[in-house]
Amino acid sequence: MNTNSFQRRHIGPSTTEQEKMLTTIKAASLAQLIDETVPDNIRLKSPLDLAPAMSEYQYLAHVKTLSEKNKVFKSYIGLGYHEAIVPSVIQRNILENPGWYTAYTPYQAEIAQGRLEALLNYQTMICDLTGMELANASLLDEATAAAEAMALLFDVRERAKKKAKANKFFVSHEVLPQTVALLETRATPIGIELVFGNHEDFDFEADYFGAILQYPGKFGQIFDYENFVKKANEKDIKVALAADILSLVKLKAPGTFGASVVVGTTQRFGIPLGYGGPHAAYFATKEAYKRSIPGRIIGVTKDLNGKHALRMALQTREQHIKREKATSNICTAQVLLAVMAGMYAVYHGKEGLQFIADGVHQKTITLANTLTGLGIEQINTSYFDTITVKVDAKKIKILAEKNEINFNYIDNETLSISINETVELSELNAIVAIFTETLGLSPVVISSLSEGNKILENVKRNTSFLNHSVFNTYHSETDMMRYIKKLERKDLALNHSMISLGSCTMKLNAASEMLPLSNPQWGNIHPFVPLNQAEGYHEVLRKLEHQLNIVTGFAGTSLQPNSGAQGEFAGLMTIRAYHLANKNVHRNICIIPASAHGTNPASAVMAGMKVIVTKTAENGNIDIDDLREKVALHSENLAALMVTYPSTHGVFESEIQDITKIIHDNGGQVYMDGANMNAQVGLTNPATIGADVCHLNLHKTFAIPHGGGGPGVGPICVAPQLVPFLPSNPIIETGGEHAISAISAAPWGSALACLISYGYITMLGSKGLTDATKMAILNANYIKERLNGHYPTLYTGEKGRAAHEMIIDCRDFKQNGIEVVDIAKRLIDYGFHAPTVSFPVGGTMMIEPTESESIAELDRFCDAMISIREEIRNTSLADDNNPLKNAPHTQEMVTADDWPFPYTRKQAAFPLTYIAENKFWPTVRRVDDAYGDRNLNCSCNPIEDYM
Missing domain, CATH: 3.90.1150.10 (Aspartate Aminotransferase, domain 1)
Structure with missing residues (x-):
């Protein structure tokens, strides 16, 4: 075994294990499996033209040498970014801890109570400092948060009857330049007119729906905005304030003088500068706007026993449900950074x-x-x-x-x-x-x-803050370390077991990829320093852009979008700019398959496009006849098709080139959602299938950890005709010759996180990347075969193979009284996070094992699923007192004196022998989502205060 090979360490199954798996799935070789999975007409004919793979030792020396090309000056630039002290106890126990950075978004609340508590602390901190009633669990950066504030106020203006038609938004000259750029990007496509000026000369009689002010101003002056906000509110003009978080310790809380939204960044609460990100922005508003607030909100509820529990609140307002009617396309938070910022407040009090x-x-x-x-x-x-x-x-x-x-x-x-x-x-x-x-x-x-x-x-500030006990208890390092560990133990992350989430790609986040993030030569650089002070960064960013161009087959890349949703928006905005440059102003129709991720239609609407939905065929593919019909109907106005490839159903559609040709023949451009790019790398690419632009989730395919729900990075790669329109920045020149305005606040978005993907690609090289793709496909097909006869696979390719993920159908279990959510909760007792539930098809599970998992872990997961299937067989419609309906089982339940269940404690908690070696105990029983939404409480105050 080559101990220097990163590929060997990253890819789970050994050569021997691969042979066993191939035998199980009845394939003579890995090549045969790939031939039966990926259509020949889109296969690459030569290997990726990348530099030879480095060993981990070589890479760490290489990245250290690059870091020394950066010049870390003392920066007093400000403009929303400040050098901060990262408390060592937070750096070591959160930023550098896979128990925190490898967790997934807390959709499965019972195994995420620690992260949820940390985010509730964060929200409480934001509400206390801003004086607002409701805060979300963070946004991408201050500029994005400000743009989201504008969009929220535009959305709710119709409630003020006098303002239903108003489309003017006032922007103070004091607002930060990068925020102004984002406001411009978001305003134009949806018909908002920005009016810039001095707030002291504002015309309250004009047809405005909202305004935004900077607190303090961009060059430090503190203005008293109380009279402005009062007059604006009297005229039904809602005011947003972008406020420096540390200054709010000293300044009057905006909520006390009538602000409708308060936004900003928490970067200076113990988060490295990182040449622009990732950082956690904050967003706080009134409870009246709870149905329009973007991003995720953590709320208090109770579990089956009435015990205090937490979960993500009001999820029906998100774009996963509302799609093109959503206020925002944001489907992520900067969780890891929000946790750090919240812990900074906990530690300091x-x-x-x-x-x-x-x-x-x-x-x-x-x-x-x-x-x-x-x-x-x-x-x-x-x-x-x-x-x-x-x-x-x-x-x-x-x-x-x-x-x-x-x-x-x-x-x-x-x-x-x-x-x-x-x-x-x-x-x-x-x-x-x-x-x-x-x-x-x-x-x-x-x-x-x-x-x-x-x-x-x-x-001056005249209200108190941070009075809750959590901010007044953990001020010694010993206590803080133990508090962080207590919360970590409540969460299931990749350091415990595989997380086989379809479409989310929870692969290994290797230590060698993560280590450079702690180096101050990377961490302490302000995003607006002169370029010659960031030469190490620029070498990494240039190389990463080149690597992504090679992988996608495209001509240009922008690393600026700092989430997948922002990547979608950026891709559509470049298409919009291309059509405008060609004087095709009328092209505004975006065709989107019914199976697409909810962010797709939300992004299209944000880009000023009208969404037309195309049907899904019985085999799960795009219904080409319906597509042709819709394209013919809208040919004159066709702007784009948004397509995910391989499909959301885990299938390589063999007609994909015909699909993209239909769009091109009718004057449209093709946007490919990169959610499933990890099934393409080295085997095919977006350029080959006929796409014009794709976004890539670096937090999926290219190994940036999910961080419990963020950070993410969503760069776009584009064909030659779209290169001139890549996004700009108002302070540091970026983008193409005819660049669209900024997509993120910082010139290169979350530059610090880009180091991770650069390391991943550099250490794997061409062969490693391609083999990783092949192994993702092998692992998925191995699970498919092992579950055969227990769970039907809903969709397969023409030769019966799955791609990198598969959908199992659980709808027939309703005849036994079992819903798919019961299987998800029961998996917790077996020590696993559930696969993706009921997306893209209700009553199903989408399983994606990734290339990182060994056969031993795949077998444990399959054994768990098969054992649960046997439990389903032993239940009936009349029996609601069974291990699935009562799952998950807490330690408190299993050790209680009373055991009122018709099955044993062992069956409840240790149904298979392997579980005893590494038991994960959920801290709450099944949570009551509806109760929490009816009694909304999104801060540390006791729920009784809200009832």
């Missing part, structure tokens, strides 16, 4: 945050006083952490960069300086020295901090 905020403010005052004493004009009259000075900025910049310091250069005569929690007296003196030397003044040394306060009385 109210008094700790006040100490940090007071320290930042005093250091800012000290710097301002010192510079003013040198005769330099400081123009902010009220500020928290940012001052703006009048000076020869060009001269200052030369000396500052020579001394490894970055300021925010507004123009040739103005710059701003943003202070953060890492700044000490020595850094303040280094800043002052830049000014004295540039101006030819005598050196000045700051020896102590100035007293004072530059926050005016009328904007």
Whole structure:
């Protein structure tokens, strides 16, 4: 065995195991299986043209060398990004802990109570600091959150009868430039008119539905917005505030003076800069808007025994259900980063945050006083952490960069300086020295901090926050470490067992891919530094773009979209721009198969397109006759087809090239959803099947961990005609010659997370990537064969093979009184997270094992499924007191004095022998979703407060 081969470590089954599996599925070789699965007409004729694979040791040395090309200056740029201290107890026990970063989105609440509690803490923190009633479990970045705020206010405007037709949205000149760019991207396709100006000159009589303000302003000035918000509300104009999270420790909470939405980023609560992300944005609003709030919300409910339990609330408002009628296409949160930010507040508590905020403010005052004493004009009259000075900025910049310091250069005569929690007296003196030397003044040394306060009385915080016990208990590292571990034990992640979720691809997130994320040479770089300070990043990002071009067969890539849903939106926006450039303004019809993921139609509507749904044939493929009919009907206005390949049903449709040709012949472009790209890599690609653009879920195919529901990265790869339209950034130049406006706040989105996928591709190389695809297909077909006779497979290819995933039909079990959800809950007792339930077909399970799982783990899963099938056979419609209906079984149940069930405790908790070696205990019984939605409580307050 080659111990240097990353491929050998990443791919689960050994050569011997592969032979056994091939025998089981009745295939003479792996080549035969692939020939029977992937249509010959779309197979690649040559290997991927990638550099030879590196060993893990070589890669770690390589990525360290690249990190040293980055120049980590002290950055005082601000603009929504600040260097932060990541508490070591949080870095070691969350950021670097697979128990936290390999978990899946908490759809199965009973095995996610730890993560859900951490997110409830986060939501409570946000509600307390903003003064709002309801917060979600995070969004992608501040700019995206602001755009979502605009969309929410546009959605709810019809409730204010006077505003039903209003389409103007006011944007203050104080709003951050990257936020403005996102507002522009989102506004135009859906008919919102942005009006920019000074909030003090706002015309409250005009036809506006909403407004957005920055708190404090982009260059540090604190404005008193109370009168503005009051007047706006009187005119049925709803106001959103983008607020700095740390400043809210000192400033009046926006909820107390009438804001409708408050958004921002929690990056400075202990999350690395990472050249722009990933970071957790926050979104808080009024409970009245609970049906329109984007993203995920964690809520309190109870389990079957009436015990306190948590779960994702109000899921019927999400795009999975509402599809093209959804307010937002966002289907993810930045969970791992939100957990870290929430834990930062838990660790520091109210008094700790006040100490940090007071320290930042005093250091800012000290710097301002010192510079003013040198005769330099400081123009902010009220500020928290940012001052703006009048000076020869060009001269200052030369000396500052020579001394490894970055300021925010507004123009040739103005710059701003943003202070953060890492700044000490020595850094303040280094800043002052830049000014004295540039101006030819005598050196000045700051020896102590100035007293004072530059926050005016009328904007000072006047409400309390973080009073819940969770924020007042865990302030020693020992207690904090144990609290984090207590929550981790409540969650089932990939470090316990396989998570065979169809369409979600929970594969190994290798340690060597993750280790560089802790290196400050990657973590401490501001996204708006000069390009020559991020040469290591740019080498990685260029190489990753090239790798993804090779894998997809396309000509260009943008890494900017920081989620799969944003990738969908970005892809459709490039298609929209292409049609507009060709003067085909009328092309706005987007055809989407009925089986598509709910984000597809939601993204199409956001891009200003009208959705036409095409039927699914009996074999699960696109109904080509129906497609031809719909295309013919809308030929003049056809913009795009959105297609997932292989299909959502786990099948390589042999007619895919005919499908894409129909679209091209009628003037449309083809968008391929990259959800199932891990079944294509090295065998076929989007360019070969005839697509024009695809998004890739780097958190699926390319090994970025799901983090309990985020981060994700969703870059788009495009054919040559779409390259000119790749997205831009307002501060750092990116994108094509005719670039669309920004999709994410940072120029390269979640750049830090891109390191993971770069490592994955670099260590696997061409052969490893292709073999990973083949093994994903082998593992799926092995499960299919092992479950044959117990569960019918709903769809297969023309030669009876599944692709990388398969759908088993559980609908007939209703005659035994068993629903598919009962199987999902019973799997918990066997130590497994359920496969995807009832998508894309109700009453089914979609299973995807990935290439990372060994035959031993596949067999354990299959044994569990077969054992459950036997339990189903032993139940009847009249019997609702059985192991499936009562699942999952908690330790509290099994050890109780009373056992009122007609089966044994052993059958409940240890139905197969392997379970005893590594038992996972759920901490709650089956949760009551409906109760929680009727009594909505999305913070740490007791549920009695809401009843």
